[in-house]
Amino acid sequence: MKAYDPKKLELTKYLFFTGKGGVGKTTSACATAVSLADSGYKVILVSTDPASNLQDVFQTELTNKPKEIPEIPNLKVANFDPVSAANDHKESIVGPYRGILPDSAIENMEEQLSGSCTVEIASFNEFAGFLTNKDVKDEFDYVIFDTAPTGHTLRMLALPSAWSNYLDENDTGVSCLGQLSGLGDKKESYERAVKTLANGELTTLMLVTRPQKASIEEAKRASGELAELGINNQKLIINGLLTQADDEVSKIIAKQQEDDLEHLPNFLSKYEQFFIPLRPYNVTGLDKIRILLDTVQPELPEIDSEMREYPELSTVIDNFVKTGKKIIFTMGKGGVGKTTVAIKVAQALQKQGKKVHLATTDPADHLNFYLGDTSGLSLSHIDEEKELREYKEEVLSKARETMSGDDFDYVKEDLESPCTQEIAVFRAFAEIVEKADDEIVVIDTAPTGHTLLLLESTQSYAKEVERTSGEVPKSIQKLLPRLQNSDETEVLMVTLPEATPVYESMRLADDLDRANIAYTWWLVNQSMSATHTSNEVLKARASNEVEWINKVAKLSNQHYAVAKWQADFEK
Template identity: 45%
Template sequence: MKFLDHPTRNLFFTGKGGVGKTSVACATAVKLADTNKRVLLVSTDPASNLDEVLGITLGNHPTAIPEAPTLFAMNLDPEKSAAEYRERMVGPYRGVLPEAAVASMEEQFSGSCTLEIAAFDEFSRLLGDPSATAEFDHVIFDTAPTGHTLRLLTLPSAWDGFMEQNTTGTSCLGPLAGLQAQQKLYQESVKALSDTAVTTLVLVARAEPSALREAARTSEELAELDVRNQHLVVNGVFQAIDSSDSYAVALQHRGTTALDAMPEQLKTFPHTIVPLSPNGIMGIDSLRRLGTADAPSATSLSDEDNNNRLEELPPLSDLIDDLVAPGHGVILAMGKGGVGKTTVAAAVAVAIAERGYEVHLSTTDPAAHIAAAMNDERLPNLSVSRIDPAEETAKYSAEVLGKAGANLDEQGKALLEEDLRSPCTEEIAVFRAFADAVSAGTNKFVVLDTAPTGHTVLLLDSALAYHREVTRQSSEMPEAVTNLLPRLRDPNFTRVLIVTLPEATPVHEAATLQRDLRRAEIEPYAWVINQVLSPLPITDPLMKQRRSYEQKYLREVSETQASRVAIIPWQLEPPTGLQGLSRLTHSDLSILKS
């Protein structure tokens, strides 16, 4: 990896969900530690899987990695950070103010905005306070998926703008009340990010059009924040061994085509190509090998591959009849970033619309690509939209000012407008739009391509906190918000499809998501395993090794996790446009074996 020739002190990894940021960040940390550098590896992802990749249980403080003695790792646990942050803000008032006042303060710190602020607070301490990481030569940040990462980076500007405009001296912003004292620390964090001698921003992508477009968009937005020392890593690049295998040739061709057509600004960056690892990246030894093309021989896996093959699992088409049986309702496609939620949501929406039902397809994911999946094609009874945070925030703010501000004097309106400038307002507005989208399922089908796992769970888990926050600002509870949790918990109204890939991290994160949903009394309807090689007549040894690797995770899902499961085989042609999406729900798996 070329950025390791002259590594800066801070290395910051970002990219579309599912591209392998964690694997590349961990491999970088191990390679630096192997040169006797003291390294701290930090995840700011609410759905972090550092523990699994490194093979050790991590906490909120640096933990030594036994197999790499100078490497330490930690997860910034949003829940724990939020609890500590909340207590710092509320604790001094216990026993001083009446219990009711303290309880009111605790309510203001109970939403998902507090989680994000708390995580950023800790992130900034590590980045902006040199004494916090003085014992380390390098600090590596394995960040959350792109939308969340950009929010972390832009929050200092938003908070700075709020602080400059806060002329009233009030502290009605709840979670933001503690930020004034931290302003210098946030400024130092932004300064460190923009210092090319101190920080390298590593854009991780796959050789796929959507991942490369996302890397380019991220690059531009980060450059606007003066984060300009950027390096591109294209991860998981496949090279066919058996040229007679049409699937292997198609996979190689798809990657080559995507790289040739990558956005122009990415072509000018220094870059590193990382070959596909057929057995996944788990453990220190595999991290040390990342970047090497250690291909198997043509016969080394033939017997193992054939003997361990799982019995055929049903295709996605088997789910459609039951999904349309109620005649209306909500279908949620949920899972880790990069597993194909957008494609599955679009395919299900198209299949339902083809049967004559009215369908609305939408997303709450800031990094979604529904338009690309649809190729901008339309069916008469299928409508498509995206919940845009900026639009929803403007609409929500206007609504609150119109209702809650109607009878306020000038000072009262100034306080309310100040409150609405909080970054927390965007969270409330997006949540309201999500609730409105779900409510539309009372008279038609609504298919929602939701955000990556951590953000989705925050939306669902914070429903009651948002109840309090919305009534605090507008003095009334919208019907859609009031009925959201009952609707999500009603299996006759809402069907949750957990989308995953036959790989360790996506399956285990999906299992965590399922546990979180069940705690919220939401029972998943089915698991959909995307890009499965098992039904395919492949002969390429690298592809066969990958097929053998996936068996363990197909079994784990079908035998221990899902009450109902469906698979989508890897496609020779990308499943885009109405015809490509229809193919996913009309495929006869027996044809693939001919």
């Protein structure tokens, strides 16, 4: 595997950086842009990542208008805000109906347009504009995008039914993709953009991953989805490789990285691979961007080794016992440790003499690995793949009765949307939550606030019910009111001491606020600062965590805890 140096590669005009949240997409894209611009090429860097820290990297205010960076004459940077764009798009659709339709109908429309799919569509709208803009093509040697559209979004945009009046006329219901409403005039631009993406002589997809199993699996999924659409010109960047291991903690990390990379999926192994070493500094400011990819690095400054005391998870557990919580969810974005935290919470409550039921969506064999002694703890496992498979087949079976061709394909593609999996396991969650009548229930994930509101919206909920049995189980009828009862239910927000996971948790918190679901406590998981490592790089990383731990402390109104880094961390 070679060190990543864009100056030594034959690159296409359009470069898309994609990968799981927090793997270093923005960092890699910025370093590439600066390296090429410093080499004399005209470069524009565009981000549509909601969690992008592009402004922090360049330490300047950015907008959706390309801005020159004075220190780098050949570089222009734009930072689109897809969340604001999605809100504007939502209002353009809903606004004309205000004062005409009942408030309940307006609320339903707004929630239909509040999911991640809307943000993706808004992001792709910006992509399409740049990919098909002749002025951009003529002015710049390289056009670099921080974040690429998902294969699901591209497949959906390619379907004719997505651009028809299907959504207005169909009474079967769709889970999340009403977001295309009002975009009919964009079809031609989108088609040209998709063709450009699939042209290997014009476009390269740069898959960014951490040298960790969860990130690698996400890269594999994204790569496969896009390859299905003919986007095969891909390269793999392994970001954050620990190259020097000299104490117990660093040796464990290095061995884990080595093992995960040794089992790299065949699908990814066929692509050219590069690595970026784990650096001791946060990549903010041009001085850090310019040296990130250099082989020779500056000497490490003296690291603040002050031992900081933070509240531990036991503080949170004690509060759950004191306040008599009966339903406890661990929530957070993928890769933050929901499963391991749920297990720790369940075991701690059980040790305090509580009758506890632990429910997880983690594969059963992994549960046994994590749990060890399960005596006194009742367990259940929600098989997400099985629930999703059965749910999809139920919906498609019903669709076949009245649809064919493009309309059927549209429903089929809609079922690939992010909300579908949450809806599929919704019934299983509801049944498990009922167990809280006589024991504490700990569940390692939950439907997001958006999905709960989507299902609760009168029209949307009815449509989802019509898809399957036609009747509403009592467990589902009771679920949302119970989740909204802060005396009974608590959501423990799990995050990591890094920029992207914290920002993603903030958006998740917004979802829960809209659904009126309590989330008093936050846990900053996998903190390196609590390990007392002597490895110079890891010590510096630990020092950088302080900023994000303090931010969580403020966000949670001091209702937070910190858990130290542990090996064999996957979920």
